[in-house]
Amino acid sequence: MALKRQPQHGQVPGCPHHVAIIMDGNGRWATQRGRPRLFGHHAGARRVREIVEACPHVGVRYLTIFAFSTENWKRTQVEVAGLMNLFRRYIIRETKALMANGVCVRFIGDRDRLDNKLITLMNDLEAATAANDVVHLTIAINYGGRDEVSRATRRLAQDVADGRLRPEDVDEETLPRYLDTCVLPDPDLVIRTSGEARISNFLLWQSAYSEYEFIDTLWPDFTRTEFESLCSAFGGRDRRYGGVRP
Incomplete structure (x- = not known):
């Protein structure tokens, strides 16, 4: 028998409820134009607002974007410093628009390596937007699956050691409660831009049954129209979750 997931609250039938995006191609986009890589990252940041604003129109209630991975620290000091400055500027510049559009913002990833000013801005934005419920935007910074x-396993193991959890009670439903995304549904659709066909350590547990779209478009060129087209095409996918049709 096929396993069917029921639409969640506010979900439009046939549309992905939760879309996750690996925003790739900023550096190449800038290089093609003879500009420094950071120019591409700034262009990519501007693209985020357009996609966030498109979400309610296609029934997407949750959007998760991969902004900076645990592996991105290997990039040049100039690029890393520029990205951290971009994140700070994005939060300051976009707060008003996020509030006006009813966007609830969460950050996932290990914050320990981030600077205190950025962490404070992240915390303040989460607090300011916590009551919003039109779109739930999750931004992955210093994140790796x-x-x-x-980190989740360490917390789970500590609860077992402290007697708050019995080893025999641990199953596949237990670990997700310790993940950064514990309050989010799993992504229905994962999009990667720029023509690369790999998941790059993104949402490894959560995307076990996600549908994937690997597209050639570089992230700064990824338009609302293309986003809406991919969300619309999602409705034609045959999602059986390991089952078969009767």
């Missing part, structure tokens, strides 16, 4: 699972 393996790192997330490792």
Whole structure:
């Protein structure tokens, strides 16, 4: 028998409820124009607002974007410093628009390596938008799927050691409660821009049954129209979750 997931609150039938995006191609986009890589990152940040604003029109209630991975620290000091400054500027510049559009913002990832000013801005934005419920925007900064699972496992193991959890009660429903995304539904659709066909350590646990779209468009060129088209096409997918049609 096929397993069917019922639409969640506010979900439009046939549309993805939760879309996750690996925003790739900013550097190449800038290089093609003879500009420094940070120019592409700034262009990519501007694209985020357009996609966030499109979400309610296509029935997407949750949007998760991959902004900076645990592996991105390997980039040049100039690029990393520029990205951290971009994140700070994005939060300051976009807060008013996020509030006006009813966007609830969450950040996932390990914050320990981030600077205190950025962490304060992240915390303040989460607090300011906590009551919003039109779109739930999750931004992954210093995030890696393996790192997330490792941190979650340590917390789970500590609860077992402290007697708050019995080993025999641990099953596949237990670990998700310790993940950064514990309050979010799993993504229905994962989009990666720029033509690369890999998941790059993004939402490893959560995307076990996600549909994937690998597209050639570089992130700064990814338009609302293309986003809406991918969300619309999602409705034609045959999602059986390991079952078969009767």
